[in-house]
Amino acid sequence: MGRGAGAQVRAGAPYGVEDRATVATTRLYLEPEHGFEADARVVAVSERALAFDRTCFYPGGGGQPADDGTVRVGHDEPLEIVSAHADRDEIIWHLTRSSPVADLVGRPAKLCVNKARRLALTRYHTVLHVLNTIALRDYGGWITGVQIGVDQSRIDFKLDALSAALCAELEEKVNAVDDTRSRAEGR
Ligand SMILES: [Zn+2]
Numbered sequence: 792m793g794r795g796a797g798a799q800v801r802a803g804a805p806y807g808v809e810d811r812a813t814v815a816t817t818r819l820y821l822e823p824e825h826g827f828e829a830d831a832r833v834v835a836v837s838e839r840a841l842a843f844d845r846t847c848f849y850p851g852g853g854g855q856p857a858d859d860g861t862v863r864v865g866h867d868e869p870l871e872i873v874s875a876h877a878d879r880d881e882i883i884w885h886l887t888r889s890s891p892v893a894d895l896v897g898r899p900a901k902l903c904v905n906k907a908r909r910l911a912l913t914r915y916h917t918v919l920h921v922l923n924t925i926a927l928r929d930y931g932g933w934i935t936g937v938q939i940g941v942d943q944s945r946i947d948f949k950l951d952a953l954s955a956a957l958c959a960e961l962e963e964k965v966n967a968v969d970d971t972r973s974r975a976e977g978r
Contacts, residue, residue, distance in 0.1 A: 815881035817845035827904040833864060833895045840884040841870075841891055847904050848875040850883045854937040855916050860904040862887075864895050869903075908941055915944040918965065922946060925964050930957070 812835035819829050831843035841862065851857035857876060861869040862885060871888040878884060885902075916939055926932035926948050936947035950957075 812842040812882045816883040819847045820849050827906040829902045831900050833898050836895050840886050842882050846883050850875045850877040855939050858904045863901045864898050911941045915939050919946050921968050922965050
């Protein structure tokens, strides 16, 4: 589930690009004090996507789906962002539900990630790493697949035997780690 594990979409921007971005998008979500909102500038517009000089949107990868949210360009009505992905030039495209008008390049924009959804996804991502670590360490179970969602997530292991008792053990061990972490963080 590390970055670049194969899940990252690198399909380019098959939208009939009208204005080409030339510089990789600054990924604000990698910074320690990152937030869920950001001020940015539109650098490229395609039929169904926008690119900005910087973004707080996670473009998907490592099994974690891309963020959704909204963007407001200037004082226009907010546009719904349904997904995001990075192209081979590391430009992050924000897919819009409706077509953006073309003359947005250079205009200031306010990006806003769907925070509740992102937090649910990152929480699942973290707990699956804990589960993965324990399954491998204690049972020799190698991960073979993962699907991170908002309401539920799935992880696949190659195990010699799977039983209800083993599942209960795994659950107990994962929850023990989470309890320790909660206490450490004063939650
Ligand atoms: Zn991961």
